[in-house]
Amino acid sequence: MTGTSNPPRILVTRKMMPDVERRIAAAFRATLNPDDRPLSAAEILEKCGRHDGLLLTSFDKLGPDFIPALPPSIRIIATHSVGYDHLSIPQAKARGIAVTNTPGVLTDATADVALLLILGAARGASWGDRMVREDRWGETTLISPLGHDVSGRRLGILGMGRIGQAVARRARAFGMTLHYHSRRPVAAAEASQATYHQHFEDMLPNCDFLSINCASTPETRGIVNAATLALLPDGAIVVNTARGDIVDDGALIAALSSGKLAAAGLDVFRGEPRIDPRYRGLDNVFMLPHIGSATPGTRSAMGHKCIDNLEQFFRGETPTDLLTGD
The missing domain is CATH 3.40.50.720 (NAD(P)-binding Rossmann-like Domain)
Incomplete structure (x- = not known):
């Protein structure tokens, strides 16, 4: 020194x-x-x-x-x-x-990316960008392709630490109704008045969007799986800026392929950068290369x-x- x-x-x-x-x-x-x-x-x-x-x-x-x-x-x-x-x-x-x-x-930078994923997944940023680049703009009509509303929808936050709280503050500006699950509740002001759910499964039926913001621990790895995804409303959207191993890739891909989920926004993946190749074939996934702090x-x-x-x-x-x- x-x-x-x-x-x-x-x-x-x-x-x-x-x-x-x-x-x-x-x-x-x-x-x-x-x-x-x-x-x-x-x-x-x-x-x-x-x-x-x-x-x-x-x-x-x-x-x-x-x-x-x-x-x-x-x-x-x-x-x-x-x-x-x-x-x-x-x-x-x-x-x-x-x-x-x-x-x-890196709280604010990562929370910004979480909002980018929410908006990008909901409004079709990936397929919209491809349509312009591939000169397919003329294929758009009044009824197709369409994205999904964000303002006024329900957002569930898994993990209300620093980043989860910053996501909540940003989502509040979109008029979203907020819910969260964490190991313990936080002060109402820190959670932007979000409703606390002691059990993760109890929160999920209230989530048009699910933002994953928890740490990767033995308790959270694979917590977003076929059983928990089934508890989300049909047409929900999942975004992840935390760690890839919190999500069961096979279950998420199946839910996206079946239409159970409308879309997903992912900045992190299990085994990155060697991600599950099936993600690349899905038009309803907005993907980023782990740029939360970039x-x-x-x-x-x-x-x-x-x-x-x-x-x-x-x-x-x-x-x-x-x-x-x-």
């Missing part, structure tokens, strides 16, 4: 925003990835010897054997993401390795939050965003 004769060594697995790289190079002995070449788990393990910490991302494909194979020199992992399903927190705790993430700074300001803020946590740790302080605490 700046002002020390022997600053800690940090391996950075992907290229960061320029201001982030300048700061980390000034504060640490940093090994950067200037070519932004994706590194395999084996390459990261090979490179991180003699390093004290890792700054990695949710793009890194690590696997369950990664943390047990880390060299003993690694004392902290700062992940450039809010989600941490790519890391085993119990394994890190067992090894005595601190893990931090970046909550708070703005310059947000990506910079995430990087600086990683560095804040690293600096706090190496000063002997508890990092603000520690995931491996008691």
Whole structure:
């Protein structure tokens, strides 16, 4: 760190925003990835010897054997993401390795994308764009193709954390009636006066739209499945800006193909970027390549939050965003 004769060594697995790289190079002995070449788990393990910490991302494909194979020199992992399903927190705790993430700074950017997915899926942004690009505008009539109304409809939010609350505020501007399910209720003002449902299944019949904003945990993985999708009203629309493994792909594709669901808007997928190819053949799916946090300001803020946590740790302080605490 700046002002020390022997600053800690940090391996950075992907290229960061320029201001982030300048700061980390000034504060640490940093090994950067200037070519932004994706590194395999084996390459990261090979490179991180003699390093004290890792700054990695949710793009890194690590696997369950990664943390047990880390060299003993690694004392902290700062992940450039809010989600941490790519890391085993119990394994890190067992090894005595601190893990931090970046909550708070990408709330607005991700909530904006959730609204983009709601509007894009409902109003046919993907098929409308293709019609213009393919010179098929002349095929439109007064009765076909048609999208779906958003204003005044019912929105159910799965997960009323920071991002869920930001989605609720935005949806309120469209006159939507709001419902939510979370592990626990939040203050009415924080939930934009949304109605709380203790059980996820009880909320679903009230949802013309379902926005998935919860963390990926053992309890939520696969929670959107054939049984729960069946509880939605016919013609509902599902959007996901959280994590792909919260959704059962086969069940969602079947519901979209049968007409049970009118449409879906997806920014995240199980196994991304190698998504289930059946999605590509559906005209009623509006898809984005996991761009929830993809703005310059947000990506910079995430990087600086990683560095804040690293600096706090190496000063002997508890990092603000520690995931491996008691």
